[in-house]
Structure formats: structure tokens, C-alpha cells
Amino acid sequence: QVQLEESGGGPVQAGGSLRLSCVHSGTSGNCVAWFRQAPGKKREGVAAFYSTSGSTYYDDSVKGRFTISQDNAKNTLYLQMNSLKPEDTATYYCAADRRFCGWTLLYQNREINYWGQGTQVTVSS
Numbered sequence: 001q002v003q004l005e006e007s008g009g010g011p012v013q014a015g016g017s018l019r020l021s022c023v024h025s026g027t028s029g030n031c032v033a034w035f036r037q038a039p040g041k042k043r044e045g046v047a048a049f050y051s052t053s054g055s056t057y058y059d060d061s062v063k064g065r066f067t068i069s070q071d072n073a074k075n076t077l078y079l080q081m082n083s084l085k086p087e088d089t090a091t092y093y094c095a096a097d098r099r100f101c102g103w104t105l106l107y108q109n110r111e112i113n114y115w116g117q118g119t120q121v122t123v124s125s
Contacts, residue, residue, distance in 0.1 A: 009119030022094030045106035
């Protein structure tokens with residue numbers, strides 16, 4: 001059974017930093033990624049991690065500011081978010097799917113199999 005649980009969200013001022021964590025289990029063979037959704041907006045892919053190669057993938061909106069990483073010993077996916085902007089305000093979700101990886105997962109329009117419950121990030125100006 002796949003389980004994902006995010007934490008680390010909260011309020012932060014513009015220019016600040018947060019680190020999100022996603023503890024996951026049962027995800028062997030799945031690729032993982034971070035998504036976000038702001039009220040009234042579509043879900044968007046933020047960053048993906050391909051554990052086989054250690055490759056990382058970022059949406060242009062966060063490239064250079066966010067870093068995705070994984071601690072295999074702790075089964076935890078991280079998203080380090082620096083230089084936060086008000087437009088980064090959203091609920092952030094950790095997701096996993098064995099059918100899609102990398103860019104395909106990040107920009108997948110079909111339903112992704114597994115999701116966490118989300119963690120809210122609010123960036124004030």
C-alpha cells in the first residue's frame with residue numbers, strides 16, 4: 001500500500017525559505033514528484049525526482065529557486081524552496097506513480113495514482 005505524507009508548510013515572507021518533506025512508503029518502483037495547486041487554479045507540476053539516475057526536473061517557474069532531493073534511508077522526498085514569492089502560495093502535494101517519470105510525470109494530464117494530503121504554503125509580500 002502506497003502512503004505519502006507531507007509536512008513543512010506554513011506562512012513565510014517573500015524572499016524566505018521553507019523545506020517541505022514527504023515521507024513515503026510502498027513506493028518502490030514509483031517515480032515521485034511535487035505538485036501544487038492554488039485556489040481557482042489548475043494543479044501544476046513543480047519538481048520531479050527520478051531515483052534510478054538521481055535526475056531532477058523543474059518547472060521553469062521554480063528553476064533556480066527550488067531543489068528536490070530524496071533521502072532513501074528515510075524514505076523521504078524533500079523540496080527546498082528558497083527566494084519564495086507570493087505566487088508560490090499554494091497547497092503542495094507529493095505524488096507517486098509507476099507509469100510516469102521525470103518530465104512525463106511533471107506534466108501529466110492523466111490522473112496520477114498516489115497523492116499525499118497536501119501541505120499549505122502561504123507567502124506574504
